[in-house]
Ligand code: NAD
């Protein structure tokens with residue numbers, strides 16, 4: 332069958348990637364969706380069981396750093412769109428092993444760009460109808476302060492463009508024009524990859540787009556990240572390692588809302604633009620942890636809050652960014668995107684999903700990962 336579009340989604344077996352693959356495979360039966368993933372510790376094909384037999388879906392196990400393999404795949408599949416999510420994504424791992432982050436996030440992105448450039452430039456129509464969409468993070472902007480410089484005590488109430496009010500822990504936000512100030516090896520590598528993507532537009536004319544999103548939460552997130560790790564620990568009554576005082580602030584977005592934004596921007600976003608994606612939904616870690624504890628306890632039929640004593644304050648993460656807060660006004664105004672879920676609904680759905688899918692959780696927390704995980708928290 333001739334498909335209307337042939338799109339590679341890299342990192343489709345990971346947390347955000349599987350939601351993007353699922354959305355595209357189901358919504359666009361006339362597109363061929365090729366999931367290119369190396370299946371690192373974070374990639375799990377079980378995340379895609381429900382769509383793996385669809386005729387317009389294909390999985391290819393490949394490293395994005397394999398330039399020749401990627402180039403050949405693009406030729407064989409007549410690829411005209413790339414949605415690039417594959418990356419090493421966990422800050423704590425980047426602190427222990429920065430080389431892997433530079434290799435995958437920087438060299439891997441460069442390999443994807445160069446393969447696309449050579450293939451698309453070889454076609455008679457060249458860039459026409461092509462798109463290289465790079466998924467990045469708000470962490471490239473660095474960290475915001477927790478209190479307003481004028482001394483007003485947080486939380487502030489700020490009006491989102493949607494007209495809804497939301498709480499903010501400072502008066503500054505990440506906007507698209509802000510200079511990059513990454514702090515962790517993870518965000519430094521992502522920042523570098525963003526620069527390469529823009530350089531391929533500015534130098535060669537490649538039709539690129541970059542988006543920077545806030546912290547995602549939802550089903551299928553690897554349980555090294557705060558929310559799934561803590562849900563699982565609460566269930567098993569294991570300590571909850573809260574870094575520092577738990578005062579750090581993150582802006583949380585339900586993963587399916589991110590996937591919807593990616594769909595919209597892939598189709599309607601302007602070439603060479605950057606869009607910030609966020610939920611206008613800031614939470615201090617300690618507050619979110621309390622919500623998660625109450626929700627798990629309630630859904631397991633325990634007394635709400637009875638597991639609060641699992642909270643264990645541990646040594647802070649090195650270089651721990653204090654606050655992330657995305658201003659997604661541009662995306663809301665220009666493309667009409669809005670988060671669909673209130674945080675309370677999103678967290679309820681998320682906790683319920685992890686509790687209902689214990690087999691998935693057991694599968695990923697066993698074996699090698701478990702040993703890595705024990706090593707990581709040894710001595711804490
Ligand atoms: P994840 O760690 O859950 O998944 C990453 C996926 O990439 C895995 O399937 C892994 O196997 C694959 N991968 C890793 N190295 C690869 C390589 N060399 N070749 C091919 N595949 C490889 O990550 P995630 O949380 O789904 O994040 C996806 C993207 O979104 C990343 O680029 C990340 O920087 C960005 N992002 C994540 C968040 C978040 O909150 N999780 C927020 C903003 C942006």
Ligand code: TYD
Pocket residue numbers: 421422423546555556557558560572573574577579580581616648
């Ligand atoms: P994480 O989920 O690793 O995402 P990111 O570092 O990309 O924001 O962490 C979210 C926040 O939770 C961050 O401020 C670090 C904190 N955190 C803990 O306090 N304990 C933990 O065990 C983890 C994994 C994170």
